[in-house]
Amino acid sequence: MQKITREVLIAKAEELLSNGTVSKVLGLKKGEFSYDQTPAVFTDIESMKKDFVFDDFSGANFSKYLIKETKKGEGKTLVFLKPCDTYSFNQLLTEHRFDREKVYVVGIACDGMVDIKKIKNAFGDGIVSVDATTDTLKVETLYDGVKEIAKAEVLAERCRNCKSKKHVAYDELIGEDGEVISSNRFDQVDELEKMTADERFAFWQNELSRCIRCNACRDVCPACTCEKCVFDNPNSGVQNKAAANSFEEQMFHIIRAFHVAGRCTDCGECSRVCPQQIPLHLLNRKFIKDINGFYGDYQAGEEVGNRAPLVNYTKEDLEPSEAVNKGDK
């Protein structure tokens, strides 16, 4: 469950729409089932009351949509941002992706979001409804009736390892602002690092070989905001539409992660949307972990205007040879 309810957000939106602070609201619209929510823009409160939704399945990171939304029409866009979304928001501002003045941010405390894939893994297909009004989810299926599962067991990966309950950007807040959390988000990276190179290679071959190059990871990523991605540009020399073989799978994912290294806020959208459930966040987290270890802790999006580690340096930085041999100790 979320302590902040849909009704509270609708009331806030009503206030801001009616006093003219904002002209539209970027939010989620309920779908066919209990869990499939689609981003939508609401311009009147009636449509919001009808379709707006906010619950344990409202995990999408809204920051990236603001690039497009702020360019449409006059007035400000109201957006409700979870703590993790605000980091992406700041990073986008750092990169001049939209006009801050065109957005009104209401920071909302978040109690962790649920991953429908985990529910389906637990109960199989045929989920008729999910009641998430308490921290024990009641899942009704076509074949097994109503079953219960603790929310903690089906938390989205990024929420399981939530890095911050603190909003780093907002115009106003609903609910208490939290703190930056020392999470265990690098545990899996650690585990991989401890493996032998052969084991790691096998692990990633198994994961990356499933890639169908649908580009969902890239297209949903708030750090991937290029006008045209190198992988789409026939003149770049690296364009490819299909992961023809293991090289291209690796190439795409290494370069994708490299291009967002130091800019990735670890929002976890890439892994959330991957139709093949490839743990793409483990690539991003490797870079984040290395950056923290090599150059000092750095959280992308913590402040607008921060200089990303890859466009920065110190004279005492470690050598690449030291970087790869760190694990040997």
Next chain:
Amino acid sequence: MRKISLSNLDKAFALIAENAKLYIPVDGKGGASFKLWQEGVKMSDALNTVRSAKDFFFPQMETLMEFKTEGKNIEIIDNRQEKEDFVVFGVRACDVKSFEILDRVFLSEPVDSYYASRREKGVIVSLACGRPSETCFCKTFGIDAANPAGDITAWKTETDLYLLANTEKGEKLLSAISSITEDCDGKAVEEQKKQISAIMEKLPLSNVTTEKFGAGKTKEYFDSPAWDELSSHCLGCGTCTFVCPTCQCYDIKDFKTNEGVQRFRCWDSCMYSDFTLMAHGNSRASQKERFRQRFMHKLVYYPDNNDGMFSCVGCGRCLTKCPISMNIVKVMKTLGGKEND
């Protein structure tokens, strides 16, 4: 109708694999997928594979030919790969139907010989859906999940697998495993069919209809204002097209190897910004046009050209995989109006 005890299934697989490559759905990280059967590989119970079975006939990437250059001479090499027979086991009703849709594209003149040779070599063993999912809406397109087509139709109960050959190819395959199958009546199958039909009625999407769509509807929907909102948050990724069993668009590209050039084709997606890119630019300038194209094609253009047949089979893959949960059902309901609600 023949039946085989599930405990003997591995033996049947082994027999089939003697003469052909056998692919069965297998559980793995990220969901089920068709894998080459080998000793010890177990069949998945999952309703469906993440990627559809179209891969077998229209793979994501295939080499069409090669050019070898030596000095200033060029040699053209035809290196079509499909030479062996293969069997795909456990294809669901929706995916089986998708082959019919793909056939109309690839097998009409001019015939796509790459696709055709794969269709010729492949034997399809379909499997009735014991436990359809909430995202299933094959019924909308007149598909009977309880009675899939294919060279052989199979029904799985708690204990047995029932097999019915529909084609010559199917007969041949069945006879190859006749030593471990036995004749039976269709009672258990009829029972299962009834059960499945009952479930199909209960599915949340069972009320989705195609009434409002089909051939000749271009003018009605092309300029609908609804497209703006429907497409407004589409990321432009290719997930829906790549998991779709009926999407058939591809691109042909050249890959420069060390010695020459490999000409290959690979799936393309009408959702991509460089799809239909031409010298003057892109005729589908915004995501709205691309989005509209995909759904208009499924619901109007394809029926226009194919005797009213829709190019969607209601498998529900795009419903589960779309990053923003936008999908054909939402499009149909929005465009089609309240009646569908």
Next chain:
Amino acid sequence: MQRIGVFVCWCGSNIAGTVDVVKVAEALKSEPGVVHSANYQYMCSQAGQQLIKDAIKEHNLTGIVVCSCSPRMHEATFRKTAAAAGLNPYMVEIANIREQCSWIHKDMQEGTEKAIVLGRTAIAKVNLNAPLKPGESPVTKRALVIGGGIAGIQTALDIADAGFEVDIVEKKPTIGGKMAQLDKTFPTLDCAACILTPKMVDVAQHEKIRIFSYSEVEEVKGFVGNFDVKIRKKARYVKEDVCTGCGLCTEKCPMKKVPNDFNLGMDNKRAIYIPFAQAVPKIATIDADYCNMLKNGKCGVCAKVCTAKAIDYTQKDEFVEEKYGAIVAATGFNPISMDKFDEFAYSQSKDVITSLEFERLMNAAGPTAGKLLRPSDGVHPHKIVFVQCVGSRCASCAEKGKEYCSKICCMYTAKHAMLTRDKYPDTDVTVFYIDVRTPGKQFDEFYRRAAEEYGVHYIKGMVGKVSPEGNKLIVQGSDLIANKQLKIEADLVVLAAAIEPDKSARPLATMLTASMDTNDFFTEAHPKLRPVESPTAGIFLSGACQGPKDIPETVSQAGAAAAKVIGLLAKDKLTGNPCVAQSDELMCNGCSSCEKVCPYGAITYADKEFRGPNRTTLIRRVAQVNEAICQGCGCCTVACPSGAMDLKGFANKQIMAEVDAICK
């Protein structure tokens, strides 16, 4: 498709000895694009070059690959050859088959095979070469010197003497800088004013030099050869062209209690003042913070006494906009604030002073007319303790002081000690030091004279605490050589405060897009080979703004900076390196990554209108490269994720083609 000619050089036996040049030329003939292939004993000879020129014309070549020695040797030669035959010089690529092939391999087969690969690689690149044209930009033949201390003065004089116009911008009412405040100079002990003021007069009288005193740089735009600078002339409430500098107003002004910053606040001046007798320009300035007329509208004495009618209470800041071809930063230094050094009782006792204050005390024009008297009671001190490295070499106390050595303190402290002992032999002088650093002509001799001939007590050790007790100062320190703690009763304590860049340098550097180090000293284009240039083209560095320096070093660097400026201004046009970065505006999303890594500030952003879908227009922020500033390192091309930024002459596709050709 290119029409490429391949020319394989024997270099006598240098190449032909281990590479079968005939075979190489033959093998490369069948590479894509190659229409002609030849070999010759010495391609760089007249005859060899003629061979290339003839082939260009005969075969209509659009590109050339010369397989020869290193491009560092003859790339320029062959580019000229190509140009002479009407081919764009940047259509030439060199395959280095001498230094990187024939000279390092002994086996003929191995050498030949590698030479073929290297040739093939160059051909692959040339296939993607495009003709390049270096950009040209005119040069405004005027220099701006920011800062009017000895560094700025010397630079300005040297540039002006070469015949170019120079403007000096000085934020204080007079030029002269720190040197004007000094008494004597080490190691010769000649008086600072005696050697500086004639130069100041030279500046004032030089027909090519304009002085903007009491002025600051407000805005800098443009690039090398073409800077547009806005200068703020602060209101001094005195008409510069009317004031005769008679000084009557500075005597009649009733506001007498204005701290005299020239004497570091050790005495007072009037609200209208001329900093010192030899000030240039010698014009009075009103201190608006203290002037009663400006504050309350009551007084007007200065206007009454001024016979020249130079006073103008209504004066406002004025702005001057001027064009320059080169800019010299000469913003100098300041002693660091002693606020954080409470242990030395600087703020508790007037008798703890900094070395610069000591200079003023010893100076005949200073607050005590050159008599060494204690600031607190005007009594002559008999026991003076000098403390060195106050805030310098503070590795562990970076929050208080500086990690670097301020370089000049050892020598001026020796000077102070020596001068004190010379003038007042009854005064006992002790110097606490960490190390005495005397690298310089006559420096060590000078220091030894202080210690040996003048009887200055040098104690190796640190002072831990200075505490005022009555009219004495108790100095507690350690003597590391004798290994004991000392407690010395002193009358005066002089702190050799570390020096730091002037605070105005940082915002100036931002305006100039000149880089700075962590200590806010300007960074050189190359620490060894280009020490007086900033990495930003057209920006030069003079004096202590680049690092701590004494006067002779400052003057020599000032001259060197002037020489570089003269070299630049002597050109009518600047020809750039055409291998510069280029932004594809259709693909750029304006994320600023490239700008952040550019060492030269060559990348700026503009909001540009683009055609959007369906007859809409979109305004997007896109990167633009100033070709006159870009030096072509290519750092931006890698920072750019979309590949919108590419480097001409070393384009992504060209390098990838080379990679492909090698790995074949």
Next chain:
Amino acid sequence: MQVNEYKPKIVAFCCNWCSYAGADLAGSNRLAYPAEVKVIRVPCSCRVNPMFILRAFQRGADGVILCGCHPGDCHYTSGNYYTRRRMALLFSMLDYLGIEKERTRVEWVSAAEGAKFAATMNDFVKTVTALGENKRLEDLRCKK
């Protein structure tokens, strides 16, 4: 000499101002290193895009080495500092994916260090030869 002796393919990116000059100096001093090493001249080590390195492996390289001016000596003042960060992260990522970390290397070679250039290349070729062919980042299509 064995006929089928394995010879790795090595791509060496060298910056124009220091390392390329260092390579030239190695040549002038006749300091031998294996012919498997082929140099690509770039203005600065910071010009080397990670994509170039992957491209080399795709096309059949067995090892890629990047040489630039010593930190602090960059002709462009700071290029090699960026190179250092980029390559530290890239190499660490390759290692994380199970690619042999010995296949990539960064060395700082000045224009005066001809001997170091030759020694570095000798050592690198030896290391890569010991590893054998690059199988993990290759693109089999290229070998056709």
